[in-house]
Amino acid sequence: MSEQNDDREVLVENPFHTARFKPKRKGKKPPKLIAVVHQSGCTGCEVCIAGCPVDSIELVPGPDSSNPGFQQMVEIDIARCIGCQNCSQDCPWETITMYEHNDSFIAWGNETLKSELYITEESLNKALDSENLSLEKPAEESVEEANSES
Ligand code: SF4
Ligand code: SF4
Numbered sequence: 001m002s003e004q005n006d007d008r009e010v011l012v013e014n015p016f017h018t019a020r021f022k023p024k025r026k027g028k029k030p031p032k033l034i035a036v037v038h039q040s041g042c043t044g045c046e047v048c049i050a051g052c053p054v055d056s057i058e059l060v061p062g063p064d065s066s067n068p069g070f071q072q073m074v075e076i077d078i079a080r081c082i083g084c085q086n087c088s089q090d091c092p093w094e095t096i097t098m099y100e101h102n103d104s105f106i107a108w109g110n111e112t113l114k115s116e117l118y119i120t121e122e123s124l125n126k127a128l129d130s131e132n133l134s135l136e137k138p139a140e141e142s143v144e145e146a147n148s149e150s
Helices: 047-051 086-090 101-111 121-130 143-149
Strands: 002-004 010-013 033-037 057-060 073-076 096-100 118-120
Touching: 010 121, 033 073, 033 101, 047 057, 047 086, 086 096, 096 101, 118 121
Parallel strands: none
Antiparallel strands: 002 010, 010 118, 033 096, 057 073
16 A cells, blocks of 8 residues: 555555565455544454454554553554455444545545554655665576676
8 A cells, every 4th residue: 555644644564564474355356345443432452353354453552562452452454454344343332434445545544543554655764774674676687697607
């Protein structure tokens, strides 16, 4: 995903999140509906996580790193949600809403207080710089060069 939040910052998928190791959504067409959590109403009870058939709901830890379960909430990986509606029906606090696919990105931006699945491009670049990493593939040696050396 590459979207914009209220501050018009470009958001990108966090490549370091463990969710990136989970299977991607199958099929070329996105689902008609996508689930979005209204995080201000989320209690972090985890009920929705248990019912998601594709494991696309992730915990967002609370502000105290020594006690991450306190004030935790959840977010939904909208790149992987299949729109089954289980979570919106299961949430005891009615804080998950299904949106038409094209509306879900704006809703996500309006309703998300804290995300670990999606981060700003700037913070991604800072993280990569601090570890001296790059997401670009190394230039491949051309066949011509390889042949000339043999
Ligand atoms: S079931 Fe509702 S309140 Fe509980 S973690 Fe999920 S979204 Fe939050
Ligand atoms: S709509 Fe279904 S697939 Fe999407 S997050 Fe909710 S439970 Fe998971």
